[in-house]
Amino acid sequence: MFKHMNNNYVIGADIGGSHITAALVDLANGAVVDESKYKEPVNAGAGAEDILSRWTAAIEHVLSAANKEVAAIGIAMPGPFDYPGGISLIKGVAKYESLYGLNIRTALEASLQFEKGIYFENDASCFALGEAWAGEGAGCSRMVAVTLGTGLGGTFLRDNIIVHEGKGVPPEGYIYHLPYRSGIAEDYISSRWLLNEYQQRTGQRLSEVKSIGELAEKEDATALALFTELGHALGEVLSPWLRDFEAERLVIGGNIRKAHPYFLPALQASLRKNSIQTSVHISGRGENSALSGAAWLCKSILGHDNNNAR
Template structure:
């Protein structure tokens, strides 16, 4: 075992599970054998939630000697006080028991971490974007927009790997989910629930998720058209945002990205009809991207570049 402090732990906090992995900062690599995952009941007590989070992180931590740990970074859903490590999650039907809890103090105690080991936090969609720009599909590009299509509609705008959260070229915080679209907001139309609700509206059939509908698309006109309509709408919605940011790459992750072969053609056609010709990449890292991005927060050089943003996220 190499005895130097070059390893970070990247953590992705999901709605029903938590994942963690070692990130080799120097070589920009994930250490697969260190991967740990723990199921979490997001409606449990704060003690139970934090115990489960700690269990996953501890498994990853056991892969190295404690003195080799640079720090721990978290891809954390909001609302969250990213600067001080205090949960502000409420009204979203998950992790409500953590409201007001200092996650840093609780995890530091459970993991018996030295005070010199930093615990740092970033929005989960931003972490995905940072990971993709650092070691993924978007690493060769300057202005990158990263989106995640799944339970919700996540987004991040990055320039040279640094999130852009203000200015005329981006929506506030780089978030697009809340932007008005048709009869609601973007999150209503570019997420799993749109597929489920719209498919039921068109066919009378209730499906459990996007994959079930995708499996029908090869043999059913209604399912095929649903994906085509989704791609067209997504292209029309994103075009002005991509143009404003002068994006040269769009990277797409989240579970729905697995059906890109079904919605991609209409999506790309919509972009081209808006005069856009940018690189489109489907994430190969997927969930690992968020862990890579959060792990990078332990790199002091990178942290110096982005820490001024954290209080405003």
Template sequence: MNKEYALGLDIGGTHITVAVIAINEMRVLDFSVHKESFDSNLPADEILDIWEKAIRTSWKNSGIGNLIGLAVCVPGPFDYTNGICWIKDQAKYEHFYSLNIRELIRERLNLSNDLPIVFDNDANCFGKGEFFKNVENSSKKLMAVTLGTGLGASFIDNGKAIDSGTKVPADGELYNIPFKTGIAEDYVSARGLLSGYKAASGLEISNSLELFCLAKTGDVMAIKVLEEMGEDLAEIVIPWLKSFGADSFIIGGKIANASAYFLPSFQEKIKIAGIEVTVLVSADNEIAALLGATSLLCKM
């Protein structure tokens, strides 16, 4: 069997990670992994410069010539079929609203119009990637969330993302479901943690990493905010764990690094609700996302 290769792109609120994937084996070429961090509120051209650098560096380092396509996981709101960004008023990618990302990438890299460039939700990519990483998942229903600048979710049944029907929320999304005095993402996300810490301590901090570092030093307020986020996350997902009939619940995203502080309170609420589900924290979120995105090209 001839080996086929594709470029996988994981675009988040503060970074882009790119790698070349051997499609036949669903394996990332380790030496091709390249990451760049940036401020997603920079002008579009400046961010595209960074994306182009990351893509060209990864492709060059891989030593691979021909690709069968590019697969991109990116947060929404986004028109994944047509490649158009509709992110607005989310403190990220403000200058990308209504732009056709597919055509911008194609133009930047001078790619043929015949080369597929496909897109999917970052949480869907993460969930599908976790499915492909573990052969034992082949007969299971997985529910996955990504905790970062936003709250992403995916419902995976036999490797397929489920985003309609009565067993999952509308469009398979959790971030916008009503919760407390707002929506779920107001509480379970980086901004939720920062606002929670300010409300508890009166102090402003810059990002979730700073909160995590405070928790590690024993800051009582930081620990409390993370514990409360675990409780909120459980309250948000419990109805969908039940209706979807999930066998496994997988947590990814940058905030997953602080799981030691929020996982116990999350699991306690799950236990009280009488739900039996395997709860896992992903060890390599970005690799899973890259594999999940590239799986889209397997169908083409």
């Protein structure tokens, strides 16, 4: 289908809680070849053999379409995970627990019969790398990317390189566990908080944040108040770090980003209150950013630049 790739392409894969998406990505510009994209449903609670067979099927579909002429495979993987070693450390989070302790790289190399290199990076970090390369952060030297979803992901980038320490960077480069109010940031900035708070305030249990977004669109007072509070909390948590890191742009992704009309004004007001000049951008690329970021990981390694290699 996609012949004569000449190793100018890699496969980027994004592993989520219910599926895997894989696609060809152009090493020249980070563009995802949309017609090559393939999504395979995955039961995260299944046994290791079943999960790995699903992951293999998705990547193999793209690999075969490219006549196996790809330079490498990059995978955006949720943690905890030994990214350099390729070993799953996921445990106690009700997903992919059957993979605990397994060398995923070795398993995929065998099932795909692929010897050119399979590389892994945190999924939130891949989102950030993809946005910096081919999205809202393109051309920016200092960027912070945040993913708003089940949890709160954050990545600090300087010249397209992930920064884990230094001025303006929280411990290990993570923001989810920063102290906030009576707990940590993720307790107040996540889909879990939105759903729990909505139930507490209304007595109505909703299964997904999308429903709260739809209620906000209908001017439901509780839904609007929750998104405003979330935006304010995000601004409070990020302000000192954006200031010290001297971030030029803040890029927001994750499923909650779709409700940005309802939380963005409060976020921007909070940043202004703290005299933060960082511009705020909402990602419009969806999972393509994670796919591009996984490809950037391959590009940096193939180019002998190991700053992002894990």
